[in-house]
């Protein structure tokens with residue numbers, strides 16, 4: 001059977017290759033290879049817990065706030081410190097604002113070029129102002145990936161392309177604005193250095209809160225008038241993608257954004273259609289097909305070492321399993337466990353002529369991500385209102401205190417939910433484990449031979465174009481993978 005390889009996969013973070021076997025125009029077998037090793041969990045060994053927050057934050061430049069916040073939440077338990085109300089709110093606000101920018105960037109800059117042939121704008125002779133502006137922009141900037149002639153079932157109608165492209169440009173401005181908001185609250189962006197176990201070290205003022213509120217309003221307007229309508233428009237143009245990229249239909253979500261009382265997302269696990277309560281002890285990382293020496297163990301006992309030439313292995317990504325099951329994490333899983341989110345999601349599916357059955361799909365993931373962005377911005381607006389500009393933002397800890405203990409935090413990231421675990425012995429880190437969204441979604445087979453969620457979603461995908469694996473790329477990007485995170 002002929003093998004086809006998509007490598008390197010562009011418009012994602014890091015080094016990923018997808019190898020498929022195709023029979024009668026459909027993928028019958030797949031291997032997802034994470035092609036690099038990072039080892040940041042090892043770098044923090046022997047260091048102080050507070051240093052871990054800054055170091056593990058560097059796991060990724062895309063989700064630049066999420067690892068610092070997850071680490072701070074775990075380290076807080078080691079010190080037994082509780083942030084003041086402002087600190088708890090600020091951590092959620094920073095996380096939510098970051099997630100929204102990440103989602104907007106994912107849709108316009110990473111996913112949309114899978115469907116839209118922007119190069120048609122360069123040759124179109126339309127006379128209206130928007131066309132001319134966009135054509136001139138392309139002529140000056142010449143973004144290579146956008147101008148590559150696209151062969152395949154791309155949108156080529158210049159009217160539709162130009163409206164998507166106008167939002168493509170606006171999305172970049174929105175992400176930059178969101179970054180300003182993050183910097184106002186967290187001292188800088190990317191990589192806030194104000195995140196500590198006891199809260200946020202930068203102080204508040206009424207004008208800072210007002211500045212972030214006005215940025216959030218702008219983002220919200222963009223989501224309501226561009227992002228959400230554009231996702232729906234794309235979904236209408238590509239109905240087949242409500243049946244493609246289905247996967248195991250298993251979900252994992254840790255819950256989150258509870259600083260206003262009712263959590264925005266609830267914790268939960270969905271296995272074979274049945275919802276179960278979450279128990280973190282059931283999270284086990286397998287390495288049978290990963291380049292590591294060691295055995296499948298729960299995250300708090302994990303003891304693996306890299307082994308680059310391991311026979312049978314094909315990926316640097318480990319294979320986390322929940323109670324033995326491959327599970328998908330991400331905005332779709334989170335929205336499934338959010339009362340308000342799920343009702344908006346189902347209403348949106350209905351508006352497009354679909355039902356719950358089509359939720360597990362490429363377009364289901366894109367819709368869920370856009371609706372999650374709307375929910376998160378509404379959350380930020382409410383949370384900003386609850387901040388007390390005169391109140392403290394942090395409870396300080398003594399970094400030299402010889403603390404000992406073990407703790408894990410269940411936190412959130414744009415691509416799914418995130419666990420950080422650490423053990424500390426007299427002020428020094430003895431063990432550090434992160435179990436990361438893309439590790440779940442892009443895992444290879446486990447010791448029972450079960451494929452990872454994205455692998456499962458790719459099997460059955462049609463391959464209609466000799467020149468590339470367009471359809472496979474669309475399934476891959478619907479998960480918004482980040483390889484730096486996955487191999488941390």
Ligand code: NFE
Pocket residue numbers: 013059060061062063066067102413414415416418436437438439481482483484485486
């Ligand atoms: Ni590098 Fe990250 C984490 C993943 S999600 S992007 O955690 O996977 O924002």
Ligand code: MG
Pocket residue numbers: 041433434435436488
């Ligand atoms: Mg890990």
